[in-house]
Amino acid sequence: MNFFSLNKEAPDTTFKDAVIRGLAPDRGLYFPEKITPLSEDFFKNIDNLSHAEIAFEAIKQFVSPEIPEDELKTIVEETLSFDFPIVELNKNISFLELFHGPTMAFKDVGARFMARCLGHFSKDAKQDVTVLVATSGDTGGAVANGFLGVEGVKVVILYPSGKVSDIQEKQLTTLKKNITALEVNGTFDDCQDMVKQAFLDAELTDHMKLTSANSINVARWLPQLFYFMFAYKQLHNKYDNLVFSIPSGNFGNVCAGMMAQQLGLPITHYIASNNENNVVTRYLESEHYDVKPSIQTISNAMDVGNPSNFVRIQEIYKNDFSLLKENLSSYSFTDEETKVAMKEIYNDYSYVADPHGAVGYLGAKNYVESHPEAHCVCLETAHPTKFLDVVGEVIKENIELPAQILAVMDKKKKSIKISTYNDLKTYLLNR
Numbered sequence: 001m002n003f004f005s006l007n008k009e010a011p012d013t014t015f016k017d018a019v020i021r022g023l024a025p026d027r028g029l030y031f032p033e034k035i036t037p038l039s040e041d042f043f044k045n046i047d048n049l050s051h052a053e054i055a056f057e058a059i060k061q062f063v064s065p066e067i068p069e070d071e072l073k074t075i076v077e078e079t080l081s082f083d084f085p086i087v088e089l090n091k092n093i094s095f096l097e098l099f100h101g102p103t104m105a106f107k108d109v110g111a112r113f114m115a116r117c118l119g120h121f122s123k124d125a126k127q128d129v130t131v132l133v134a135t136s137g138d139t140g141g142a143v144a145n146g147f148l149g150v151e152g153v154k155v156v157i158l159y160p161s162g163k164v165s166d167i168q169e170k171q172l173t174t175l176k177k178n179i180t181a182l183e184v185n186g187t188f189d190d191c192q193d194m195v196k197q198a199f200l201d202a203e204l205t206d207h208m209k210l211t212s213a214n215s216i217n218v219a220r221w222l223p224q225l226f227y228f229m230f231a232y233k234q235l236h237n238k239y240d241n242l243v244f245s246i247p248s249g250n251f252g253n254v255c256a257g258m259m260a261q262q263l264g265l266p267i268t269h270y271i272a273s274n275n276e277n278n279v280v281t282r283y284l285e286s287e288h289y290d291v292k293p294s295i296q297t298i299s300n301a302m303d304v305g306n307p308s309n310f311v312r313i314q315e316i317y318k319n320d321f322s323l324l325k326e327n328l329s330s331y332s333f334t335d336e337e338t339k340v341a342m343k344e345i346y347n348d349y350s351y352v353a354d355p356h357g358a359v360g361y362l363g364a365k366n367y368v369e370s371h372p373e374a375h376c377v378c379l380e381t382a383h384p385t386k387f388l389d390v391v392g393e394v395i396k397e398n399i400e401l402p403a404q405i406l407a408v409m410d411k412k413k414k415s416i417k418i419s420t421y422n423d424l425k426t427y428l429l430n431r
């Protein structure tokens, strides 16, 4: 499959090249040139397919012929070695738990898939690839874990100092080997801007192969469409009208859900549930896209002022505002509302949601008030113990710590502090 740049000023390219570049030379995000819906039989037969079989069919068209089918089967099987259970709260709302992977966040799927694709493409490469990642909390840990020890790949993670949870920071600063963490005096948007600037800096790109493991990279982003299909498989025999509420920051996940819809998944509506970083909520109200600096919240991984993937959403709905509104609603919630929701979910359903999942629940609740026929699947994007401070304060109970969290808690953080793009550049040139 070929991919084109959404800035339309760079040549089309292959899946392999799009993965190795991350971002197109004109700074545009790559997008597949064609999306062919899966057959009706695929969806009729979905109950009989394993997660790996579903994923293989869903992603095959995008990655072939550069990843041979046998290799792709192995990649999806290894990527999806954990579960994606649904917890039904009531007849209108469920949680889809996306936190059963090694770093307990939904990013594990994309990070593991991309690490394997890049490993495949780097086998015979003469030069190491440097993967640059900006994180507001979870991408960094998932990428660090997914790429740890991958031959020919070095990972550099940029994270905003003091703005990620303690566990998230441990997950991204303690692995060593081919992983380095840069602690940025700034916001997630500053980190993301520095990464994008590096791709355009010839003084860097002349010396090293740089790519991104954020959702701007198609190999990180596209696998996120799998779990919309896994949810459909679990619920389609029970509910006719499935809608997804997606806690959103950089909008890769909503946009991946929309790709599942383009592949024929019978989902009629998406809800982008936001904290107070709500440029898309405001856009859907006003048709005016007005980016503001990000605000720090308790759902920190969604503290994104200028979401990278919104351009992909615009492409999917052909820049048609009315069509977009038919498919997407968006709501924004304060930290206070999020805490009340966490308490409500715990008291009413004995379920401990993390702050991001709770924002998703609030979006679902808003939507089903006016759509009582809908069953809304909220993505529970991270395990609550990744946010012990907030969860402990709100739930006031001891929560058992899973093995993945216990394994990093007492490790020693190792990071390098930087403040400016020049600091990043100096680091990259002098490693």
Ligand SMILES: Cc1ncc(COP(=O)(O)O)c(C=O)c1O
Binding pocket: 105, 106, 137, 138, 139, 215, 247, 248, 249, 250, 251, 252, 253, 254, 301, 302, 356, 381, 382
């Ligand atoms: C726990 C959690 N929830 C939600 C999001 C937002 O997802 P997206 O950036 O795909 O909108 C993130 C980060 O991306 C996250 O880590």
Ligand SMILES: N[C@@H](CCOP(=O)(O)O)C(=O)O
Binding pocket: 134, 135, 136, 137, 138, 139, 140, 213, 214, 215, 216, 249, 250, 252, 301, 302, 308
């Ligand atoms: N919320 C993310 C921000 C980056 O999003 P990505 O999906 O583009 O990697 C994080 O946790 O780092």
